[in-house]
Amino acid sequence: MGEITLSSRLDSVSESATLALNARVKQLASEGKTIHNLTAGELAGDTPSYIQEYVSKHLALNKYTPVAGMAELREKLADHARNFYGLDWINRDNVIITSGAKPALYGALLALINPGDEVIVPTPEWVSYNHLIELAGGKVIEVPLTSSYDIDSNLVEQKLSSKTKAIILNSPHNPTGAVFSESSLKELATVLNDKDIMVISDDIYSKLVYSDNFFMVPSADFKNLLIVNGFSKSQAITGWRIGYAIGDTKVIKGMTSLISHIMGNASVPAQLAAIAALEHDDQPPKETIDTLKKQRKIVCDELNKIPEIKYHPPEGAFYVFLDLRQITSSSIEWCENLLNETGVALVPGEAFEAPGFARLTFVCEEETLKKALQLLSDFIKKGSK
DSSP states (O other): OOOOOOOGGGGGOOOOHHHHHHHHHHHHHHTTOOOEEOOOOSOSSOOOHHHHHHHHTTTTOOSOOOTTOOHHHHHHHHHHHHHHHTOTTOOGGGEEEESSHHHHHHHHHHHHOOTTOEEEEEESOOTTHHHHHHHTTOEEEEEEOOTTSOOOHHHHHHHOOTTEEEEEEESSOTTTOOOOOHHHHHHHHHHHTTSOOEEEEEOTTTTOBSOTTOOOGGGGOOSSEEEEEESTTTTTOGGGOOEEEEOOHHHHHHHHHHHHHHTOSOOHHHHHHHHHHHTTTTOOOHHHHHHHHHHHHHHHHHHTTOTTOBOOOOSBTTEEEEEOTTTOSOHHHHHHHHHHHHOEEOEEGGGGTOTTEEEEEOOSOHHHHHHHHHHHHHHHHTTOO
16 A cells, blocks of 8 residues: 555644543453553443433434434423523523534534634643644643632633633533632633633533532623533443533534534434433432542542642542642653552543643542552652652
8 A cells, every 4th residue: 555644633633641541551451460440531330220221212213313412302401401500591402412522522612713713721621622622723722720720810811812712611620620619710701701702611520519519610601601511421321422512503503514514413322311311300320429429538538648649639520630749740650650560540640731740530449449549659658750
């Protein structure tokens, strides 16, 4: 075969660091190595039985659906979202169903961004934001979060320009597990609402919180708002790939046109799973939240015994972001050594534009979690770099 030249857009894109690392960890485990995997961004438990049973009863459904999703699902989701977010403008025409939240986010960026437009992304940041923005032709403008991982509206305002088209807000936040404060979000709304800037609210962890005082991004009364969410995290169906976006009908129609050519409708079984989830108000089972709270406590209790590591207790999602800067300047090398020597797998902070940090996911069996934390502690005590 002749030599094939690939697109230059691949020069700035690499495989998702978290997915690649999770695949490597699974490969090591399949080779017989004892691995304590604290990398995966998914619940450890099985898909709830009410979803499995509902989908199993409708397996004969096998035809295309409208690109934006089944009418029944969009109606149910609009009803749920009006109540959940307290936004009375949401109806079926404001909803598009996608094969996971990533296509919803990418479809939104494609629909909104012209080449050279700027998108503000708070850092640390989820691994795919930069790639999706750049693939859509945009320019990433990074703005650091505060030391407690909150939004600083003054820093955001300093980064605004005539080319600013959107800002992505993710609360609860990946990789830190933080939630943005009501005061900071309202201050940001004051800064943005006299400008034509779209606020893209990545709400994928909005059902996984540990406080009754959680203030959601869409509650801050942003003038221009697009919500991206899904069922994967809260319902333990990450592999089913089912997400959605909610926004102005003009944006949703644009996304629908684009997605009709890129992938078409989300799979029918996944849409059925979403219907089943909504019939349970899309809330994770109580035992799921109870288990996460228990795992969170185990991690915090054990980390408190390791003075070399600094961290903020997570308020949502299932991540703890470890500050390793007293130990190492290269979390990539440090995490590689940790994996090779102990079998404990963490995601290095470089994946999130945060060198010197690492993300720990605490969704695993209690004994596995305790063992991994003990190995982590021993690794640090022996002075490993």
